[in-house]
Amino acid sequence: MTQNATDIDLKAETDYKPNGNVVIKMEHLKKSFGNNHVLRDINLVINKGENLAILGQSGTGKSVLIKCIVGLVEIDDGKLLIYGKNISELKDKELIETQKKVGFLFQSGALYDSMTVRENLEFPLRKQLSSIPKEELESIVKEALHDVGLDEAIDKTPSELSGGMRKRLGLARTLILKPEIMLYDEPTTGLDPITSKEISNLILEVQKKYNTTSVIITHDIECTRLTANRIIVLKEGVCAAEGTFAELEKSADPWIRSFFE
Amino acid sequence: MAKIVSQQVYSENKQVEVIMEESPEIVPDSIFKKFFLEVASLTIFTLRFFKEVIKPPYEINELMKQSFLIGYKSLPLVAITGFIIGLVLTIQSRPTLAKFGSESLLPAMVAVSIIREIGPVITALIFAGKVGSGIGAELASMNVTEQIDAMQVSDNNPFKYLVVTRILSATFMLPLLVIFADGVGLMGSFVGVNIKGNVSAYLFFSQIFQSLEFGDLFPAVIKTFFFGFAIGLIATYKGYYSNKGTEGVGKAANSAVVLGSLMVFIIDMIAVQVTSVLQN
Known part of the structure; x- marks a missing residue:
């Protein structure tokens, strides 16, 4: 799928129209760590099939926001609804079922160092391993690797992979569970411009192939331009601005414009 | 006057905050406070171990x-x-x-x-x-x-x-x-x-x-x-x-x-x- 990722040069649909099919809804969401009020009042709606980029200075709570969505951080106050279900009110089983629909690509890739690439991909499927025939498991793993252009790396260990390959493998491992919502935590940080573009194109390819809804935390403005249908800018724990790339690029607020310069 | 302080302890896999009132008269040294919070956190961890060890898979x-x-x-x-x-x-x-x-x-x-x-x-x-x-x-x-x-x-x-x-x-x-x-x-x-x-x-x-x-x-x-x-x-x-x-x-x-x-x-x-x- 990504053999010629840089040549494909995909771009997000800037004329994307919300279909009213709300996937994630946040109402007055708050999160603090001690006296550090990271998220003060977040109100946000994310629609199905949308690619939403979240921009903001370091420490404004972008990563905390998506960690709240995936359940790694507990919210203090407000409502967080995923597919209409308030996750604070869900019981364990329902919560797990809802969270299964959410995939998370970590900034570092978060690959399991002690396992090979194959084992990294098989790990999320451990619960189903007994019910999946060996041949089918092999084809699932190979397809996931093919999707991110890592066919040759199946028996390597994470330490033998480059930064870009680690990000791709992290993405493959997330996609193997077929999530409906993809959360990307700074997917292009630490990568050269060519690899960054490949990862950006990969995000779009994944969205098109699996019809996922994506939330992308990034500082990379080129990645934002390529991938986002809509952008929000976080400032001091609230959404300071919202719009398309073209709209925010011409914002009257010089602070918002500074992100796009 | 008592002031509100908070401390991270851990429950399940999530960071949970314990907000408590600190009074210099009652808690003379924060070492004691840290010690008891650590003991509380370790106790929760131990109880979780016993819960998880019997629960399949x-x-x-x-x-x-x-x-x-x-x-x-x-x-x-x-x-x-x-x-x-x-x-x-x-x-x-x-x-x-x-x-x-x-x-x-x-x-x-x-x-x-x-x-x-x-x-x-x-x-x-x-x-x-x-x-x-x-x-x-x-x-x-x-x-x-x-x-x-x-x-x-x-x-x-x-x-x-x-x-x-x-x-x-x-x-x-x-x-x-x-x-x-x-x-x-x-x-x-x-x-x-x-x-x-x-x-x-x-x-x-x-x-x-x-x-x-x-x-x-x-x-x-x-x-x-x-x-x-x-x-x-x-x-x-x-x-x-x-x-x-x-x-x-x-x-x-x-x-x-x-x-x-x-x-x-x-x-x-x-x-x-x-x-x-x-x-x-």
């Missing part, structure tokens, strides 16, 4: 793998240590016994010392150093690189996979290692006896078995289960909830060894008291 493959790494891979170190302890103890004890003309009691004295106390405690300390630091550093580095979070978001239970398996392996492998170390220690003692004497293996081991009682062996083995559990629990706790950053990895490994070793002595002290009460 069981991580049998990982348990076997950890038992191999924790138990089998520790054999050479434990063997060398046990042999040296047996040898040195015999050589050091001989002159004192010789003063009282009791050299013939040397095998019995060394055997009782090794099996009752020195074997379990020294092996547990070596175990805390090797296995405790390894588990602490491994889990802490997994925490730093978000591998634990990655397990959680991929519909796996990292606590069951990483913590429960390691604590169980440590609990069941340490007693086996202690029995092995005791055996090797007695072999070392046999060598030590024969440096300045000529005692046959049959005579040496006959004297040992005649001098040993069930009451010497049984409590010594039982307490090693507690040693192993404490070492595994502290190492996994320190690793699982380490601070982010490379400094956190070092601190986790260090505190796993220090607190694990300290717990060995505390449990040993309690075990000796309990044993003496039960035997009287």
Whole structure:
């Protein structure tokens, strides 16, 4: 799928129209760590099939926001609804079922160092391993690797992979569970411009192939331009601005414009 | 005036904040506060272990793998240590016994010392150093690189996979290692006896078995289960909830060894008291 990722040069649909099919809804969401009020009042709606980029200075709570969505951080106050279900009110089983629909690509890739690439991909499927025939498991793993252009790396260990390959493998491992919502935590940080573009194109390819809804935390403005249908800018724990790339690029607020310069 | 302070403690996999009122009159030193919060956090962690250990699915493959790494891979170190302890103890004890003309009691004295106390405690300390630091550093580095979070978001239970398996392996492998170390220690003692004497293996081991009682062996083995559990629990706790950053990895490994070793002595002290009460 990504053999010629840089040549494909995909771009997000800037004329994307919300279909009213709300996937994630946040109402007055708050999160603090001690006296550090990271998220003060977040109100946000994310629609199905949308690619939403979240921009903001370091420490404004972008990563905390998506960690709240995936359940790694507990919210203090407000409502967080995923597919209409308030996750604070869900019981364990329902919560797990809802969270299964959410995939998370970590900034570092978060690959399991002690396992090979194959084992990294098989790990999320451990619960189903007994019910999946060996041949089918092999084809699932190979397809996931093919999707991110890592066919040759199946028996390597994470330490033998480059930064870009680690990000791709992290993405493959997330996609193997077929999530409906993809959360990307700074997917292009630490990568050269060519690899960054490949990862950006990969995000779009994944969205098109699996019809996922994506939330992308990034500082990379080129990645934002390529991938986002809509952008929000976080400032001091609230959404300071919202719009398309073209709209925010011409914002009257010089602070918002500074992100796009 | 009382001021509101907050402290992160850990419940399940999530960071939970405990807000409490701090009054200088009531809590004179924040060390006490930190200590009690740490105890509370460790208690929650321990209770979660007992909850997860009985709840299926069981991580049998990982348990076997950890038992191999924790138990089998520790054999050479434990063997060398046990042999040296047996040898040195015999050589050091001989002159004192010789003063009282009791050299013939040397095998019995060394055997009782090794099996009752020195074997379990020294092996547990070596175990805390090797296995405790390894588990602490491994889990802490997994925490730093978000591998634990990655397990959680991929519909796996990292606590069951990483913590429960390691604590169980440590609990069941340490007693086996202690029995092995005791055996090797007695072999070392046999060598030590024969440096300045000529005692046959049959005579040496006959004297040992005649001098040993069930009451010497049984409590010594039982307490090693507690040693192993404490070492595994502290190492996994320190690793699982380490601070982010490379400094956190070092601190986790260090505190796993220090607190694990300290717990060995505390449990040993309690075990000796309990044993003496039960035997009287």
